[in-house]
Amino acid sequence: MPPGLKDVAARAGVSIKTVSNVVNGYVHVAPGTRARVQEAIDALGYRPNAAARQLRGGRSGVIALALPELQMPYFAELAGFIVQAAERHAWTVLIDQTDGQVERERNLVSGLRRHAIDGLIFSPLALAGGDLARGEAGTPMVLLGERVWHGPADHVAIDNTAAAGDAVRHLAGLGRRRIAAIGAQAQSSAITAHQRLAGYRAALSECGLPYDASLVVAVDSFRRADGAAAMAALLDRADPPDAVFCFNDLLALGAIRTLLDRGVAVPDEVAVMGFDDIEDGRFSSPTLSTVSPDTARIARLAVDLLAERLGEDPAEAAAPRELKVKHTLMLRESTLGR
Amino acid sequence: MPPGLKDVAARAGVSIKTVSNVVNGYVHVAPGTRARVQEAIDALGYRPNAAARQLRGGRSGVIALALPELQMPYFAELAGFIVQAAERHAWTVLIDQTDGQVERERNLVSGLRRHAIDGLIFSPLALAGGDLARGEAGTPMVLLGERVWHGPADHVAIDNTAAAGDAVRHLAGLGRRRIAAIGAQAQSSAITAHQRLAGYRAALSECGLPYDASLVVAVDSFRRADGAAAMAALLDRADPPDAVFCFNDLLALGAIRTLLDRGVAVPDEVAVMGFDDIEDGRFSSPTLSTVSPDTARIARLAVDLLAERLGEDPAEAAAPRELKVKHTLMLRESTLGR
DNA sequence: GCGCGGTGTTGCAACGTTGTAGGGTCAGCC
């Protein structure tokens, strides 16, 4: 129904190929011809057919971004940055929400996609290392988040364990002695939670503090409500903590809400640290101390990695690269006070 | 490079079309043949080529979602809901960030897209009515946000003006008499701001309160920082307001931050209302009273409308539909106290 | 006057898929 090269060619009285040449900016086209063709293009409102172009051997100009859930602010911010970075390469971004379900993550990686994409940026939640190995060789993939196995894909991440340690060391440095953790997860597939927990334990022992398993609260998901409930459980103890390290900012904001509800002063009675540095924490009351992973940079690197992969000859592809991104502590009112 | 029907056919010793039939679940294929073909498919790791399928006349299975910015929580939540709703129709969602720039919004609508999409859901920020009329007839479009002109596209929205009025009436009902507004915008293209301002003015006069232009603060964008700055300006007045209606939740959260910074009690001295009901407001301190637009429902309706359009014969397309979605007031601590 | 390189244009094939039309085989029925 929409006009094709054929229709434009007929109207301009030239061959299909000449129209194609005009469209693609081929130099050796007589000015008069070019003008006539252009006129026909405008008159008919011709637009190149993306599917045909792609079939002919080109790229689709689309990359997929697979993440657990856009509704979580960290992933929304990440997605925004990815889209921005992709624009610089003239790419458009397709969103795939996995909801952290193993099955859907597996499908993604094993290439059961319905759509043609040039590459995939994947922020796995549940997928264990081995599954990722089954990735199809066809489309390049960049993984976000902690690398746990050395497979065929590129990878961009901060050092989760070290970052968690930094957060706990900060709390200990403030003189806190009973530092709780919110965000542990039961499933062994919850890599992020495990790494942050490992950092927490390492830092505790480094600071000469005892590890008390009862101060570690597990959650179903990383939402505000989970943080609020976990904090409530901690406050119900006979010996509540004097600091809490939450494995992401949402948990921390939920925890703070519970603390304030119960009249517990933050940070005077309980200091709170988060992780991710989402925008909410910069304006909440109190503002939230947190680990800032430089998400914009992660996004840019991921997209650039993908671009490099697409530029290179698949035959002589370089070995998978692993990029560590620096993190920083953003210290605000929830640990320092006003 | 990746295997095609041809390769599978060769390996299974059948025709290309038979393989195609197996892939598409055509019934009249001998069990033996089917098994052999399936074996070849598995062995070669065959995946249908999306571009070729689409070229052949099918749909792409992709819809585009154009919105100003994923980093703004309301749009992130909206995008998440859209993706979820699209899944039910087996669609994947392509994200286009416009940053509210007129030029980019115009490009989108005029069909300068590089990619083949089945439909477009568009949340315009800056685009005036007339521009939208130039939409290409080819791909159906659903607009989100207030309709200001009656063009060829479907449309889903809440009644912005009425909703803003409800918010202001609530504040007036609490006995507030100097109700400020944060979020006015200079450009005439900022339709949302204009409508909420109109609702504000209408409700004021309805409640017998004078309209004081100096209580209306304009902002550059709808972010927390803008709300914080605007609130600061209001507090610097000789006669600060006793309530503030912010045109979205981010402005409100920024305003609250300023209030607390300056030791102003919320809501005792100044009550604050927002608009959008983003998740942050449900856990902030104080929790935020706001207008809740039922974003999930908006998303579902938008996608369903698109689905209907795609199902119908373009020749006998129904007239553009306009769906009003109900809004509700979520009254929380920022106006009611604890 | 002939060959040569640059210019402007064209036809053909191919990308991978599916709809249509048709060919062949076989069982069942008059």
Add this chain to the structure above:
DNA sequence: GGCTGACCCTACAACGTTGCAACACCGCGC
């Protein structure tokens, strides 16, 4: 025995595009 219809499979064309090879024409230099 021949006809019908169901079943299984295949050949061909077409979707819209672009790379390649080729062609015709031109002016230039020898």
